[in-house]
Amino acid sequence: MTEASKTEEKKSLNFLEEIVETDLASGKYKSIVTRFPPEPNGYLHIGHASSICLNFGLAQKYGGYTNLRFDDTNPVTEETEYVDSIREDIKWLGFEWANEFYASDYFDQLYEYAVRLIQKGLAYVDDSTSEEIAAQKGTPTQPGRRNQYAERSVEENLRLFEEMRDGKYQDGEKVLRAKIDMTSPNMIMRDPILYRIKHAHHHRTGSKWNIYPMYDFAHGQSDSIEHVTHSICTMEFVPHREVYDWLIEKLEIFPSRQYEFARRNLSHTVMSKRKLLQLVNEKYVSGWDDPRMPTISGLRRRGYTPESIRDFAERIGVGKRENVVELGLLEFCAREHLNKIALRRMVVFNPLKVVITNYEGVEEILHSENNPEDPGAGTREMTFSRELYIEREDFMEEAPKKYFRLAPGKQVRLKSAYIIRCDEVIKDDEGNILQLNCSYFPNSKSGEDSSGIHVKGTLHWVNAKDCFPVQINEYDRLFTVEDPSGEEGDFTGYINKESLKIIEGALAEPALKNAVVHDRFQFLRKGYFTLDPDSTPAHFIFNRTVTLKDSWAKAGK
16 A cells, blocks of 8 residues: 555544554554443434444454443333344344443442442432432532532441432432532533432343432443443533543543544434334324334335445544434435345336237237346346236326327337337216227337337336236325424424325236335336335235435425
C-alpha cells in the first residue's frame, strides 16, 4: 500500500475506528471487546440496528469479539418475549455474539461492589423521597446540598442496605446513593442513586431481590466484569461518563471506557419504545412486527433484507451530531439489494380480461427470465392461451398521443410473449368495460420476433387458465410528517391513514404458488414484495416492501 493510499484509508476511518486503532497501536489492548446491551422491554428498531452494526462491526474489523448483554435491571417492564426477539433480530442481521450475559448475572457481584463503596465511606442510605432528592440536588446554576442521611455511619449504612435487600422496607422508602460531589456542574454527579427498592418478580431471578441497581451502577461495572474495552453509547450518555469513570476508579476494577456517538433518527416514524408500545397497545398497528413499524421484526416482515439494513447503517456513518435521516435512504438501500436478488414475477392487481380472438392453438409454454441482473437465476415456464388478464389501468379507450399502452387500434407487447392489438371493446349495459377482444401476431414471439413490428409499450399479464387470486398489502409511510414527535399535539394525530391499502382479487402467475415466507420478488412494474407469514396455501398474502421508484419524492411529499 502506498503512502497516499494509507493516508486516504486513514481519512476514511470514523472517529471510533481511529480510537481503536490508536489503542491497539499503543499496546493499551491486545484486542478489543465490545458489547450490545439492550434492555428487554421492547422490540429492537432501526436505531438499534445501527448500534448493532457498529459494535459487532468494530469487533469484526479489529479481530475482537462482542458480548450480548441484556440490561435486565428493571423487572417491571422486562419480558422473555423481548429477549427472544432481540436474539432473533441480531442473528437475522448477520451477527453472532461471543457470550450471552445478563446484568442480573452480576446482581451478587454488584451488591458486593455497593457494600465496598459503603465501607469506603462513598455511599449512603437516604430516606428522602424522590421529590426531596430532586430539590436537594439544586439547579445547573446552584449547587446542591446534602441532607442529614449523608452523615450516617458506615455501620448504619451497611445495616440499612442489608435490610433493604432483605425486604424490610417498602418501594421508595429508601435508596442507596453514591457520595460524590453535590456542587459538581454535572448534575448527575450530585450523589446519584445506585440502588432502589422494588418488590417485583424478575424474569430470571424471581423474587430473590428486593433491590435493583440503577443503570449508572450496573452499566460500567458490568462492562468491567466482562473486560469490555470500548463501551459505545449514544450521546445522551455523555453526562453519565463521569459517573462511569468515578465508580470504576473507586472500586479499583478493570478500567472499561465509555465512548459516545450520535443516534440517527429516521424520518416519518418514531423511535421511542414508549411511543412504539403505544402504537401497538392502541391498535394503530397490528403488532411489534407490523410492516409499517421501524422495528427490525417489522422491517423483516415487510421484506427488507439484512444486507440492505447493514448498507444503510454504513451509509449514515458514525458522528457526534444527531440528525434525522430521510426514510428514502433506507428505501434506496432496499431497492439496490432487491434489484439484484428478487425474482421477477407477474401479478395483475386490477384485472381486465383480454380474449385473443385469432389464437387457435392449445396452451403454449413460454419462458421468462427470473432476474435480468443475475444470469444464473435462469428462467421459468409460463403458459399462454386465448384468455388473459392485464391491468385495467393499462387500457384507455380514448388515449392521448403519447400513450404507449393498450387502446383501440393500438399495439403493445405482452412481456415474454407476443405483440397484440386491441380490436374491440366489450361493455355491459351501463357502459362498464368487461373485456377486450384482441388479435396477436404469431411471428412476434419474444426472442423469435420476425414480425418487423415496433411497439413502445410492454405490459405484464397472467394466463386466465392457471392464475390464482392473492391479497396484496401496499404499505406506505406510517406518518405524514417527517418528525411526528416534534410536531404540536399528540404524535398519533399525524398517522398516515393511507399507510396500508389492501387489494383483494389480484391475480398471480402460478410460479408464485411455490413462494415461502420471506421470499423476495419484484412484481413487474409494481414494486418489490414478500410473502407474509400469515399466508396459507389457500390464501396468499404479499407485502409491498418498497415501490420501484421513490414515489414520495416524485409526489413532492
